[in-house]
Amino acid sequence: MDTDYDVIVAGGGLTGTIVAQAVSHYSNRNLSILSIDRNPENLPGRKSNPGWTCGDACSKEAVDFMTERIKVPWTSPEIEHDVKGVMAFSPDKETAIPFDGDGYMLNRQKLPEIQNARTKKMGVDFDFEINLTSLIYDGLQVIGVQGINNKTKQPYKKTAKVVVDATGVTSMLRNQLENSTKVEKKIDRRDLESTGRHIMYFDKGEEDLTEFDPDYCIIHLDQDIAPGGYGWVFPKADNKVNIGLGVEKSILDQRNQRLGKKDNVASLMEEYLQRNKAIKNAKLSQDPGDIHNNTGVFQVSVRRQNDCMVSGGYMLVGDSAWMPKPIDAGGIGPALIAGTIIGKNVVDAIQANDVTEKGLWQYNLDYIEEYGYKTAGLELFRRLVQTLTNEQISYGMKHFLGNLDVESISKGEHPDFSGLTKLGMIIRGAMNKTVASGLKYTSEQNQWLVEHYRNYPKEPEGFNEWNKSLHKTLDESFAKIATYSKN
Template identity: 25%
Template sequence: MIEKFYDVIVVGAGPAGTTAARFAAEQGVSVLILEKDRDIGYPVRCGEAVSKDGIEPFIKPDSKWIASTINSFVLISPDGTEVKINFNRTGYILERRIFDYELGKLAAKAGAHILTKAYVYDLLREDGKITGVKFEHNGEKKEVKGKIIIGADGVESRIGRFAGIKTHIKISDMECCVQFTVSNINVDASTCYFYFGENYAPGGYLWIFPKGNNSANVGLGIGGDKAKIKSPISYINNFLENKFPNVPKLTMISGGVPCSLTLSEIVKENVLLVGDAARQVNPLSGGGITSGMIGGSIAGELAGKAIKENNFKLLMDYPKIWHSRVGRRHEMYYKVKNAIYNFRDETLNSIAHSAIKIPESERTLLSIFKIALLDKPSLLFEFAKIFFY
């Protein structure tokens, strides 16, 4: 049963949206989540890798949505050099369709109402003020009023556009992705594999994330300007045909990961953006689950407080809190991404050759970074750009 009026309306029921809804509802205000698809958590548009530390503040790890536990990475250079790194923390490969569902239940438990198959096509305005959203549900046009609107509508980020925020991103910042979930693949169940180079994934990387029982997510993301020349689907098909011919493909999904800076405007009047919609993805790794939940929790809590205290100026604190907790770090990652985005295969090979000389027990991403600089001083030049411009 959906009311005519809510304190907070959240558009989109991914991890950022349901976390925003939960944190708002926990403040004792009324919350509605509108989701355009019929299911929460499906279709999955994600490689499904997270760190245990990242998600623990938001949900207690549960074996029903953990497909596998990760303790090492293997980075593979264009010439096939494998650099193994022991991950000093714990990683998980999720079953997002169950994980998202559980986050939805937590929001509902906190009091949020949820409506799926509800496609928001515009904001509702009265006397020039945003007073709710217009949506379609089962073919009928409807309206619902809300004091605060949270746009958690993912890569498309249209709620922001309706509010007058420029949300579209330049194509070189859009990682264009395809992923197959395959079975009968013989990979180590506790290792994530990353392939780099022109032939695998220019301006991005190719991943194999094991999901237990000899199944895995095999996917890749390439920069939009590279996708213009050759499409992601042809790269992944090539890879699978060469490396793993005949593996049964259980699902195929496509998707886009906005690997840019956080939008310069993530709050406007009474509209807040969270998660991919706010471009809160880690622009170097493309990971957005944890950072999206952090963004959602900040926005949700502020929205709840703003309603309770009837002080909408509180919403203006959102960008500041986001930037001090995560956004500033993402600015650095974005610079690193831009420096390595156009690395040629020779450079990547040379880094890998240096890295394998480091004893495995001392091998970390940072030590590889340092050795790469020492071994190939010309790299200093490229990395100098990261820090001094």
């Protein structure tokens, strides 16, 4: 069948541009590629009206993964500031865990401008101001996208052999997908965090490296100020910061009830900013690279990636596939990895002349092998931490984390707590014994889950059985974790 393009990348955000570049790279520019986004050309990659709402932090390792493979370097001004890693502080601030290693603070408004210029040079076409509403099907195959041209108000239709959905967490294309029972369409509310942040200049207050550190992205675990999530203070310069927090709605409701308050994300952000003694007289940045992007609230998912990320002619990537890491909502790293990998999968499938579900299946396996094997275990870990009190988190971080655990956390792996609660180990307080047995439990479940993901079916035929067994374990684990909050 003749199509307008070989590949359509729906959504020209952070992930979409990497996908377009990767397809172009792996096909030696031999495939025709169209990137479609609802933003005007002068505001590319904007998530929603308030801007490119993000903490802006990503690891050097993930950027290198992409650059080494598809030969696209990220430099200044899209990289605004270098950091030595992320430092997560316990609620009592007595324990800090470093993770992710060297990294970058990005300018999310500049990044897509620069990325789009690079992508155009690679021969990719762009359509802006197109609001995509649905996919076009031919039997079991997706063969294109449709929507409305916001400028002309005319209907818009384009066809392709493969449509890659990079339209972000709210993807309408995924929500209404008609050609798969394997791809999950809707997300559980409890797997979404409501998050907000400001980008600000400030005067230096008290010297306190637990509140602002020009060399480290700081995370504050604190169930009072960021219930079910965390607060962050990420440096953009010695006197510039990306400061924000994320909450899980039902845990925020419980916290409000517990404290007799009526807070929401905006009021918590205000309190979080005001209580930071290292940051004084903070003002929203008016830099040209932040002007449309200095404050905003948006959602981010914190679960494993979609159980199946392909159907006939259709693939999911980035936030639309729920790729952000379940424990810290970092979505840029997985987007860099998946955006790179998918380029090769798309090219292989088109060259093999098989863009059916089966022909695209290898993408599921390649992503799991590189990154996705660990996310279900981290989802359990996140659910457990969300049930804990500030005292339990502080105690657990102080007493249960050995060097090896810190090392696994720094690599984004679930730590192995299977030795916890062994005979002779002194754990003070019943509440802390609950933490220990919870951590031991999620470790054990994690081992099973990693193994299960290593056995992800090689062909679509094996999926239903694999998925049934995944959900049986997850349902049991979620129920068990819920019992820890009652102890």
